[in-house]
Amino acid sequence: AQKITQTQPGMFVQEKEAVTLDCTYDTSDPSYGLFWYKQPSSGEMIFLIYQGSYDQQNATEGRYSLNFQKARKSANLVISASQLGDSAMYFCAMREPPAQGGSEKLVFGKGTKLTVNP
Amino acid sequence: DSGVTQTPKHLITATGQRVTLRCSPRSGDLSVYWYQQSLDQGLQFLIQYYNGEERAKGNILERFSAQQFPDLHSELNLSSLELGDSALYFCASSVARTGGNTIYFGEGSWLTVV
Numbered sequence: 542a543q544k545i546t547q548t549q550p551g552m553f554v555q556e557k558e559a560v561t562l563d564c565t566y567d568t569s570d571p572s573y574g575l576f577w578y579k580q581p582s583s584g585e586m587i588f589l590i591y592q593g594s595y596d597q598q599n600a601t602e603g604r605y606s607l608n609f610q611k612a613r614k615s616a617n618l619v620i621s622a623s624q625l626g627d628s629a630m631y632f633c634a635m636r637e638p639p640a641q642g643g644s645e646k647l648v649f650g651k652g653t654k655l656t657v658n659p
Numbered sequence: 660d661s662g663v664t665q666t667p668k669h670l671i672t673a674t675g676q677r678v679t680l681r682c683s684p685r686s687g688d689l690s691v692y693w694y695q696q697s698l699d700q701g702l703q704f705l706i707q708y709y710n711g712e713e714r715a716k717g718n719i720l721e722r723f724s725a726q727q728f729p730d731l732h733s734e735l736n737l738s739s740l741e742l743g744d745s746a747l748y749f750c751a752s753s754v755a756r757t758g759g760n761t762i763y764f765g766e767g768s769w770l771t772v773v
Contacts, residue, residue, distance in 0.1 A: 585764070585765075585767060586764035587661070588762070645762065646717060647692075652701075
C-alpha cells in the first residue's frame with residue numbers, strides 16, 4: 542500500500558526566508574503523482590503544486606517548488622520568500638496509480654504546520 | 660477559488676439524524692471525490708464517482724452513501740449520525756477518470772454532531 546510520511550509536525554520560519562517541508566513516499570508502482578496542498582485555519586484545501594513520476598524537471602508554481610528526488614522517494618516542498626499568509630497546514634499527497642476501475646484517490650500525509658514569524 | 664462548490668459550509672445536528680452534503684464540481688470535471696478529515700483519522704478517502712458511476716470506495720461507513728447526478732453534482736448522505744462523525748467533509752473534482760494532474764478541493768462542509 543502507498544504511504545506518505547511528513548516527519549515535521551511543525552516548522553517555523555522568518556518572513557521573507559525560504560523553508561523546506563519534507564515529504565517521503567513509498568510505492569512500488571513506477572507511475573504516480575505527488576501533490577502538495579495548503580490548508581489555512583479557515584479549513585479549505587488549496588492545491589499548490591503537482592509532480593508526476595515521469596516528469597523530468599522539478600515542478601514550480603510561483604514561490605512554490607518541488608524538490609523531487611525519485612531515487613530517495615522524496616518530494617519536498619520549498620517555499621521561497623515566506624509571507625505571513627503562508628502560515629497554514631501543508632499536506633503532501635500521492636495519487637494512487639489507476640487500478641481496475643481507474644481511481645485517482647489521494648493518500649495524504651499527516652501534514653506539517655508552518656508558522657511564519659514577522 | 661477552486662471552482663468546487665460545497666454546501667452547507669457548517670452544519671450542526673443531533674445524534675441519530677440524517678444530513679445531506681452537496682457538491683458541484685468544477686466546470687468540465689467528471690470525477691467527484693469525497694474525503695473526511697477528522698482530528699484522529701486525518702484525511703480519509705470515502706468514495707469516487709466518475710460521470711455518474713461509482714469508481715472507487717474507500718473507508719466509507721455503511722451508514723454513509725453518495726451519488727452523482729446527470730448534471731454531475733454529487734451528494735453525500737450521512738445517516739444515523741454519531742458523535743464520531745463530526746468532521747470536515749471535502750468534495751474534490753478532477754477532469755479525468757485517470758491520469759489527471761490536478762485534483763481541486765472545495766472549501767469543505769463542517770459537520771458537528773451533538
